[in-house]
Structure formats: structure tokens, C-alpha cells
Amino acid sequence: MTIAWRSPLGAVLLLLCALSFAYLLLPILVVVVAPFGATGYLAFPPQGWTLKWYAAAVSDTRYLAALLVSLRIALASALIACVIGIAAAYALTRYDFLGRRLLEAIFLSPLILPTLVLAVGLTLFFTRTGLLQGSWRLIAAHVIICIPYVLRVSLPVLRRFDRSLEEAARNLGASPFAAFFLVVLPVVRPGIVAGTVLAFITSFDEVVLALFLAEPGAPTLPVTIYSAVQLGFEPSVAAISGLLVLATFMVMLLYHLLSAFRRQRD
Known part of the structure; x- marks a missing residue:
């Protein structure tokens, strides 16, 4: 300094x-x-x-119910995105196959796709196919936008990982799953935690997808705040x-x- x-x-x-x-x-x-x-x-x-405005905010059941909905959806989305993202990152770094770069680009494409376009497309898709119901539609949409964050954090960590450690565990008799969970996972855990946290924050803060896909009777907290602002910006x-x-x-x-x-x- x-x-x-x-x-x-x-x-x-x-x-x-x-x-x-x-x-x-x-x-x-x-x-x-x-x-x-x-x-x-x-x-x-x-x-x-x-403190009356803070007391009014805490005592308003709309915000508490919306907060619980947001936490539930964000937690489910982050965990599912973490599992899929880590599995995809592991496959992309461990195996060299035809179309690997294309597959990686597809996984990362939600980062550059406008959220409004994705929301409209998913709304039409779920309406016409009837796949998933209730909050699972919004969770599926959040998983799509959360996977790129997990992937972007996990890929560099897995690429820097010393593969000889995993090979040594395999030579000592460990199965592929045992080698992954006992050797690879503890080393790359900081990257996994960071990616999961980013996915949780992204899901919790998302407004556009929730406006299109959230249940009318169970809006998320960002949607509730957005609706309250439209009616009048109270303290x-x-x-x-x-x-x-x-x-x-x-x-x-x-x-x-x-x-x-x-x-x-x-």
C-alpha cells in the first residue's frame, strides 16, 4: 500500500x-x-x-412464504445442477471424444441466451408437452441456467487435477466410483462448493423465468418483490x-x- x-x-x-x-x-x-x-x-x-418498516416486512406472511419457496427451489436447482455439472465436467476433462467441444458449448450456451427467450421457449415447451408440473417446471428451468456456472468453475479445477493420483488409487484396487469419491472429489471440493453457491444465488435471484413458470399460488421472493414494486414502492x-x-x-x-x-x- x-x-x-x-x-x-x-x-x-x-x-x-x-x-x-x-x-x-x-x-x-x-x-x-x-x-x-x-x-x-x-x-x-x-x-x-x-423500525416499523422492517417490522412490517418481517410480519408480512407474503414475503415469508415467498422466501421459503425461493429457498426450496434454489436449493433443489443448485443440487441438481451440481450433480449434472460435475458429471459433465468430469467427462469433458477425462475423455476425448468426437463433439466434445460442441457439447461443452451447448452446456455453456445458456450464459449467452437471453433469459426472456429461454422463458418463452420453455413455457411453450411445457405447455404443449405437458412435461413436469408445479414447481418442477421452474426447477428444471433454473437447472438449465445454473449448470453453466457449475461447469465454468469445475472445468479448470478438474483440468489442473493430477490424474496420477486417481490412477494410483485404481492401481491399488479402487473402483472408478471409489477413486472418484475418495481421491478426486476431496481435491476438487472447493470448486464444487463455489459452483454450487453460484448456482444457488443465480436460482434464488432469478425473476424472468419465475414470472413465466412459477406457480401462481406460490411465487418466489423476487416475483413477490417485483409485484409489490409495480403496485407502489413502499419502504x-x-x-x-x-x-x-x-x-x-x-x-x-x-x-x-x-x-x-x-x-x-x-
Whole structure:
């Protein structure tokens, strides 16, 4: 840090870095702080201080029910996408077959496909074929958009994996499944966890697919927030967003504390 400040270029880069962080974090800070205002509308800085909007958001059963739906769908989508993504990444890195690059491109294609186009296409497909019912339609759609994130994180990790370790386990009598679960999986676990977390966040935050495919009686939390904003942007809606930001911050803080504890223990 001291060396960077001695150089004019380093000072400029540090200033740009600080401005970038401020640009990204200040809107989030506004969302968290604005609902503390006593007015019936959002204002920043808040005019007066009260917890009634946060209390109203917590006591509203619509948001709690939608949160449980989002958590259930995001968890199921992330787990299914993790299994499919890891299996695909393992096959793409271990075997050289005709069309391997094409198959990888197909798995990654949802990253560049507009979500609205995918939502309309899946709605027509499920309507005409009658495949899947209820929340499973939305879960299937979320799996499609989550697999690329798992794949993008898992592929580099598996490509760097030393195959001699797996071959040694096979030579010692381990079956292919045993070698994968006892040797490969523990080594690539950080990449798998990262990909699963990305898939969970992507599914939890998705709005467009949920608007088309979610059950009318069981909307997800993003859809509920979107509908509330359309009717009128009350401070309680911002309070829900602020609670999500605070929950994310607490999870990140807990993760860093656990990581620091593990490093000290090791």
C-alpha cells in the first residue's frame, strides 16, 4: 500500500479502486438505511428513525412464504445442477471424444441466451408437452441456467487435477466410483462448493423465468418483490431487500470467521 502511494500511477489506481467500490456499495447502503426513515416513502438520508418498516416486512406472511419457496427451489436447482455439472465436467476433462467441444458449448450456451427467450421457449415447451408440473417446471428451468456456472468453475479445477493420483488409487484396487469419491472429489471440493453457491444465488435471484413458470399460488421472493414494486414502492419492500443484504453479509462474515478459525487450527 505504501509503495503504491509513492507512485502517481499507484495513487490513481487506488483512487479508481476506491471509487469503483463506492459506486458498487453505496446503492446497497441506501437500500439498507432508507427503510429506517419515519416517512411513508423512501428518502435518503432517512427523515427520522424507526423500525416499523422492517417490522412490517418481517410480519408480512407474503414475503415469508415467498422466501421459503425461493429457498426450496434454489436449493433443489443448485443440487441438481451440481450433480449434472460435475458429471459433465468430469467427462469433458477425462475423455476425448468426437463433439466434445460442441457439447461443452451447448452446456455453456445458456450464459449467452437471453433469459426472456429461454422463458418463452420453455413455457411453450411445457405447455404443449405437458412435461413436469408445479414447481418442477421452474426447477428444471433454473437447472438449465445454473449448470453453466457449475461447469465454468469445475472445468479448470478438474483440468489442473493430477490424474496420477486417481490412477494410483485404481492401481491399488479402487473402483472408478471409489477413486472418484475418495481421491478426486476431496481435491476438487472447493470448486464444487463455489459452483454450487453460484448456482444457488443465480436460482434464488432469478425473476424472468419465475414470472413465466412459477406457480401462481406460490411465487418466489423476487416475483413477490417485483409485484409489490409495480403496485407502489413502499419502504417495506426496501426493508425486505435490506434484510436480504444483511443476511448475505452475516453469511459472508460467518464464512470468513470459520475460515480464519480453520487456518489457526491448522
